Each structure stands twice: as structure tokens, then as C-alpha cells.
Amino acid sequence: MATAREARRVALDNRADPVFDRIGLFLAQHRLSPDPLHYAFAHRVVSNPAGVLAQSVAALTEGGIRLTARDIEKLGGQVVTAVTQPEVAEAPSATDGLVAQTQMQVEGFTDMMHAIRAETQDFGRNLAASADAMRSTDRTEDIVRLTNVMLDRVQSAEARLAAATHEAEELRLKLEEARDNARRDPLTDLPNRRAFEERFAAHMVAGEQVCLAVCDVDRFKRVNDRFGHSVGDRVLRAIAEALTTACPGHLVARYGGEEFTVLFAGITLDQAYTTLDQARDIVATKRYRLRESDEPLGAVTFSAGITESQPGEFLGAVFGRADKLLYAAKDNGRNRIHRA
Template sequence: MTARKGGEGDVFARIGAFLSEQGLSPEPSHYSFAYSIVTEPDGVIAQAVRRLTDGGFRLQRGDIESLGGKVSLGASAAAEAVQTRQPDISHADALEENAARLVAETQAQVADFTTMMQAMQNETRGFGRDLAESAAAIAAPQVGHAVGLEAIARITGTMLARVRDAEARLASATREAEALRAKLDEANDTARRDALTGLPNRRAFEESFVTRPEHDGPYCLAVADIDRFKRINDIHGHPVGDRVLCAVGRLLVEECAGQLVVRHGGEEFAILLRGMTLAQAADHLDSVRAMMAAKRFRIRESDQPLGSVTMSIGVTAVQFGEDSATAFDRADRLLYTAKAEGRDRVCAA
């Protein structure tokens, strides 16, 4: 058995880093799997994991289970997301169906609140009317005084019971409304997130561009495209292409931390950079491009080298008051210039 390296705290830190990299929650089964890898880095399992993740890929459920590990349901959304490629139309249909269901639930919730409020208003009016009649009885001769007090006590007791019932119904409706609000927030996030890579999508980009604080600029907009991506799909298949898309997306997010990185469509990514001049943005993106070109990917099923994956990037400065379509069109034309000049480069203007 290989000797363990580092102290206990170091082991915990490396296990946490592994779980985070692979999109796994810190559940006992996941922790046990990570522990065997971290504490025996030269073991058979650890070596297999290194081969499978070479090139920046995450482990899939099948990989973990084939190595003796166990994946808890729902605990590895990122790993599961790249396991199969779902057609965009299916994802769009699912979002539309979910949105329609949530709209119907919201309408029903509003109707329930309206009915409840109307019932409470009617009861309050009836209580006020009965109370006024009883008060009038109190002002009558002495015989009416006792009758009036008795009526007030009866009416007040009935109203208090109704108030308690209304409070219980209102509390229940409030809990349902909070649950529905959480569902709406989740649906809103899902509608603005790419199903494959987990990155924000085109809709999120458009909204962020429109609502950006212009005075917090300068802003630059970049459009990055994976070179010869169709060839990767044609030769190695869509599952490999999907993994490449996810790896490129992760690299862009990591190296453009704090900036908005979206999957704009297909193999194209858009990056909205804040606080950089055009020259600074071009230099930064060129270093990211070089980093991607230096990576060496492998096909996990066969261990066959995939070779280098390169990007072409067009980047432009966003002008004050400019709309997203104008800025994007300019960056997109610069991207095609980069492609025409030989790919694997950054064009800025």
C-alpha cells in the first residue's frame, strides 16, 4: 500500500477539491470513493481516474460505478449532464411544458387568495353588522342590555373562531405560495441556463447585456468558437464532442473569473468582460486561447489521443449606449476574420 501523503487536514482538503472538480456532493459514498483515490495516488483506481479525467473531463456515473464507487441519485448533476446528449428541441419543449404548468399553478394560487380574501371581507362585514345591532340592543331598556351582551359574546366567539380558521388557511396558502415561488425561481434559472454545459445561455446573455451598469465599464464583448468542431463530432461522435464543449466552457469560466461566460449556441461561446480595455481583453483572451491549445485531450473509452483543441476568438469594445446585436455582430465578424487567417488566434478591433 502506498504511504499517505500530508497530514489529516491536507487529506480533507484534497478530498474536497476532488469532489468539487467532479461535481460530487460530500455524501459518505462519494467521500469513500474520493478517500481511496487521495490516500492511494499510485493505486489502480487512482491511475484509472487520471486516465479518464485527462484533458479536463469529469467522471461520469458509469466510470465511478465501474471502479467500485457509488453515485447517489441527484448528487452529481454536472457529471450526469454530459452523459447523454439531449436534442435542443426536447429541452425547449420541457421548459415550455414546465412554464405552462407553473403559470397554471400561479393562476390557481391567485384565485385561491382572491376567494379567501373575499370570504374574509364578507365575514368581517357580517360581524360589523351584527355587532352594531347588539350595541343598539345595549342602549335599549335594561332587559335588552342582558340580551345585547349575550349576543355580543356569541358573535365575538363565532368571529374569533372564524379568524383562527382564516389564519390557518392563510398560513397554509402562504407556505404554498413560498413553495411555488421557489419553483418559479428554479424555472427562471433553468430557462437561462444551457442544459449541457450548465453555463448561462443566450437569453441570460441578452438580459445581462441590457441591464449592465454602463458606468461600471469599460466593457468588451468576445465571441469564441471551437475550431473544426464538426470534425470532432464526425470522427469521434457527439458524446466526445459534448465533453469537449464542457471542458472548453469550464476553462473559459475558470480563466475569465468574475466575467459573464455563456454558451451562445452550438460550439460558440460569448464572453462579456467588464473593467478591461480592448487591449487588455485581447491579451487576456489570447492567454486563454494558448492555454486551451496546449491541452492534450484523450478519448476516455479507448485512451486514444484526441489531440489539441483550439479556439478562434473575436473581441470588440462595447460602445456606450450600444445594443447587444450591434456589438455581437462586430465581434462575430472579427471571429470569422480569425478563422480566415488560420484559426487558433484572437482578432480585436
């Protein structure tokens, strides 16, 4: 089976096909009904494959991911609310469960505060009702009794607050872990596509220019076909480690499949290129062997395209430019980096 990158490239190279056929293929791939709204969105994408919209769609669907209704709305399209095909409901995630627990705890805190307030008001009324009697006669027993009651209530409230605070701290840690897991690739332990996109957006909001590199393992499909996916996974982890080691202080992310991205901040394009080329050379000079049989795996290389963002540019434009440079590097022999 061809990789997602190969499939995308075939689609781009078949520009001579009728637009109508490509629109139909787009709708089928993303399981969109052939309604006018969906058709109009698909027409905008396929009629200008080099445009910002098409590049953004390509970035969102890398790795065989289908567009969602939310994706289409974010890209300026409209969706049909009445779908013709039933959607499969997603199972609740761990994060959803933690959010529900947090909501329940907030409600519990509210109930507790109301109860403590009511108990305090009761004590105040009891104390006020006995005030005159306490002034006119020695009511030491009443004072002791009321004081003991209030102390019991205070101690009970403190115990409940301490338990709730401990539970809140545990939930906070779990939520932080869940947020981190949602932005991390489980195979390589690198930040994932979501984390990369969020970091890029943060730089753009701050008005900072960055250098963006798109890296792709050369002939990765051959590795999977010959040695199996478990070996392919090891190769991906090795590439991830090499990029992380060679690019300290910069964001290295697994974007999808055999594709990685590097976000260089605070350095020039020339400096970023030199750093990335060192990583490429480290990977290319290693000789990998199979752990089980000691059989040589052969050289593993990657190609890359790197470019510098311009003020106010959207991710789709910058990513698309780097992706085209990557294609050029592949076409010119692989195991190289093109920049612009």
C-alpha cells in the same frame, strides 16, 4: 453535415449568385411564404450581407434556428398573418404551467379576502343588532357566543392565509428556478444566448462600454465525425469550464453550437484580450484522452474575435464586428485571437 458557421460562411462567400436566388433560399430556410412583405424583408437582408440587419439575422439564427414572426417584427419587418403552411403548436412549457398556477392562486387570494370581509361584516351586523340589548341587560352569554364565533372565524382565516402563503412561497421558488433554467444552457450549465443578450442590453441601458468576444472551437466537426457527439459534448463542457475559470467575474455564455461568447465589463480591451488569450492557451496546452479507451483525442483549440462596444451600439453591430475578427483568426491559422 456542415456546421451552422460553415453554412453561413458559404452563403456569405457566394455573393456573386443572383439576389433573386438568395432571396428564395432565405425564404425557404425560414419557411416563409413568398409574399411581398416577406420578400421585401429578405431582400433587405441578402442585398447587404455586411449590414446591421443581416448581422442581427445571422446572430438570431445561429445554430440552425429559424426566424419567427416575432423576430421579424422586432427587426423592423412585417409578417403575413395568413400562413400557407400550418404551424406546429408548441407544447405548454413548465413556465406556462407555473404562470397558470400563480394566476389561480391570485384569484384564490381574492376570493379568500372577499369571504373574510363578508364574514367580518356579518359579525359586525350581529354585534350591532345586539348592542342595545347588551347595554340594557346583562347578556354575558350573547357576548361569549359572539366572541367565540369571531375567534373561530379569525382562526379559520389565519389557517387559510398561512396555507396560501406557504403555497405562494413554493410557487415563487419554482418560478425563480424556471426563469433561471430558461436562461441556462443544459449541456454546459453556462448562461445561454438569451441571458447574454439581456446582460448586454443592461450594460447599454446603463451607458457602460463592454468588450465582447466571440469564440469558436476549431475544427469541431472533425471531433464529432471521428469520435461521436457524446465526445463532442465533453469537449464543449471542457471549453466552458476553461473559459469560466480564466474569466472570473465576467459573463461566459454558450451562444449556440460550438460557439461561446464572453462579455467583459469594467476592464479595457487590452486587459480583456490578455484574459481571453490566457484561456486560449490553457485549452491549447491540454491533451485530452477518451475516457473509455484512453485514446488520445489530440489538441483542442479555439479561435476568437474580440472588440469593444461604442456608446449606443446595438448588439448586432458589436457581435458582427467580433464575428468578422473571428473569421480572420480562423483564416490566419486558428488557435488565435484577433481584436479591433
